[in-house]
Amino acid sequence: MQLIDIDKVRYRKHLNIVIVAFISSLLVLSLLFGTVLISLFANVGDVNDFLQTANDAVQAEPDNNFRFNLVGVVLALFVNGAILYKVKNSAFFTEIYYVWQVKQIQNLVYRKLKKIKLAAKNGEETAMIILSFYYQSQLQIYKLDDNTITLSTIENHQQQLNDLIAESGLTISADQFDKSLIATYK
Incomplete structure (x- = not known):
């Protein structure tokens, strides 16, 4: 995977829209599925049962309908997950999906x-490539997410790696990274 430049404003705007839409649809779909399941499968009884006191009805309902409401939430999660899976490669999700990957x-x-750090200290080029990608990607993601607390630590790690690469006489960049390199270290 190659690191690409991301427009922070566009990324944050789209991420906020997705979060609000996900939460809203989860709420609406959970209520909808729960209501439909209760109306279809709940043990309502006959007409005389409807004439019971309100107190009796309220006491009986939570025990009987919890499982239907829970199934409604699970179904809403599945529907939202399916929708996100379907649209993950759309232009709107480009930045969000990239950051997720x-x-x-x-x-x-x-x-x-x-x-990997131990291997890099021992001069392994593959480990240095992985660490170069790791630190550069951390810097990028932390800046996108406004996580500035640990930026200086990551920058120090990146500088130490750059010094190690220079001492080794290698030319390494994050562009050389491939996900399959991680499998080298078990």
Whole structure:
């Protein structure tokens, strides 16, 4: 995966729209599915049961309908997930999907970070390529997400890696990174 420049304003705007739309549709669909499931499958009883006191009806309802409401929430999550999966490659989602992919790769690297750092200190070019991508991608994502607290730490790690690369006499950039390189470190 190659790092690409992202327009921060467009990314934040689209991300906020997606978050609001996801939460809103989750709420509406959960209520809709829950209501439909309750109306179709809840044990309503006969007409005489409707004439019970309001207190009896309120006491009986939570126990009987919780599972229908829960299934409604799960169905709403599935529908929202399917919609997001369907539109993930659209122009509107370009930046959001890119950031999501980069964060997945960062997670894969993080799981093996100790081994990769040790290999880089031992002069392994592959490890240095992975770390170069990892630190540059972290800087990019942190800036996009306004996570400025740890930026200086990442910049220090990046500088230490650049010094190590220079000492090794190698020419390494994040452009050389490929996801398959991570599998080298088990």
